[in-house]
Amino acid sequence: MSDPLHRGLFLIVAFVLAGLLQSLWLHSRLSQALAIPLDGGRTFRGWPILGENKTLRGFVVMIPAAALAFAAVAAVVSLPPGVPPATLWQLAPAGYAALGAWAGFGFMVGELPNSFVKQRLGILPGQAPPSGLTTAICFTIDRLDSIVGMLAAVTIAVPTPWTTWLWVLILGPSIHWLFSWWLFRLGVKGRPA
Numbered sequence: 001m002s003d004p005l006h007r008g009l010f011l012i013v014a015f016v017l018a019g020l021l022q023s024l025w026l027h028s029r030l031s032q033a034l035a036i037p038l039d040g041g042r043t044f045r046g047w048p049i050l051g052e053n054k055t056l057r058g059f060v061v062m063i064p065a066a067a068l069a070f071a072a073v074a075a076v077v078s079l080p081p082g083v084p085p086a087t088l089w090q091l092a093p094a095g096y097a098a099l100g101a102w103a104g105f106g107f108m109v110g111e112l113p114n115s116f117v118k119q120r121l122g123i124l125p126g127q128a129p130p131s132g133l134t135t136a137i138c139f140t141i142d143r144l145d146s147i148v149g150m151l152a153a154v155t156i157a158v159p160t161p162w163t164t165w166l167w168v169l170i171l172g173p174s175i176h177w178l179f180s181w182w183l184f185r186l187g188v189k190g191r192p193a
Contacts, residue, residue, distance in 0.1 A: 003087035004161045004163035004164040004166075004167060004175045005019060005160075005163075005167050006085070006087035006088060007087070007088060007089070007160065007164040007167075008163075008164045008166075008167030008168045008171070009163070009167070010073060010077070010088055011072075011103070011150070011151075011154065011172075012168060012171055012172060012175060013073050014066065014069040014070045014072075014073045014100060014103075015066065015069070015103075015107070015150065016175060017065075017069035017072065017073065018065040018066040018068075018069040018100070018104060019065075019179045021061060021065035021068070021069070022058065022061050022062050022065055023179060023182060023183055023186065025057070025060075025061040025065075025107050025188045026057065026061075026183065026186075027183075027187070031060075031061070032057075034055065034056045034060050035055045035056075035057050036055055036056045036057075037050065037051075037052055037054065037055055038049075038050050038054045038055060038056060038059075038112075039054065044119075044120075045120075047119045047120060047122070048118065048119050049116060050115045050116060050119065051115055051118070051119050051124075053115070054111070054112065054115050056111035058108055059105075059108050062090075062104045062105075062107060062108050063101050063104040063108070064101065064104075065104065065152075066100040066101060066103050066104025066107065067097040067098070067100040067101035068097070068100070069100055070096045070097060070099055070101075070103065071093055071096045071097040071100060073096075074088070074091070074093060074096040075093060076147075079126055082085075083179070084096075085106070089106060089158045089159075090122060091158070098155065099157055099158060102124065102153050102154070102156075102157050103150045103153050103154050106149040106150045106151075106152055106153025106154070107146045107147075107150040107153075108146070108149070108188025109144050109149050109151055109153075110145045110146040110147070110148055110149015110150060110152070111146045111149065113145070114138075114141050114142065114145045117178075118138065121134070123138070125173075127160075141164075142180075143172075143173035143176050143177055144169065144173060147168060147169060147172045147173065147176065151158075151164075151165050151168060151169075
């Protein structure tokens with residue numbers, strides 16, 4: 001029988017691992033070669049479509065990192081080996097890797113609408129909005145956008161109860177903020193939000 005909390009914890013642990021790999025990659029000099037804007041430098045109504053912070057280098061590592069993390073976490077919790085617990089999705093190891101890749105793609109795509117809107121509002125990449133209310137709204141959306149994108153991707157692929165969404169949306173934003181703070185400390189991001 002599936003357990004929404006176990007599935008939620010599985011997703012969180014897998015994305016913590018994928019996030020660690022992505023953080024290391026983004027901090028490396030090698031990643032700079034792929035700092036190619038996803039919008040190709042094109043504009044919409046005079047503003048960049050997504051901005052200079054949305055580059056290929058994030059996608060290049062998050063998708064395989066999530067695939068690897070999903071497969072690794074599934075392998076660790078599978079007893080006997082190769083048999084995932086009944087509380088998780090009943091997928092083969094390759095199925096978990098595919099689900100992880102798809103979830104990683106959803107995670108990255110989930111950030112793009114927020115970046116588009118920020119560009120329309122004139123909020124420069126990596127900068128805080130000018131007003132208190134806009135700052136609070138953007139801070140909240142920044143914590144949730146990629147998580148919702150990931151959850152939507154997972155839900156398209158495998159049965160995911162709303163209570164799993166709830167667990168991930170309660171626990172995930174704090175962890176997401178910690179990664180943003182860590183990337184700021186590493187010098188990858190211009191601000192800790």
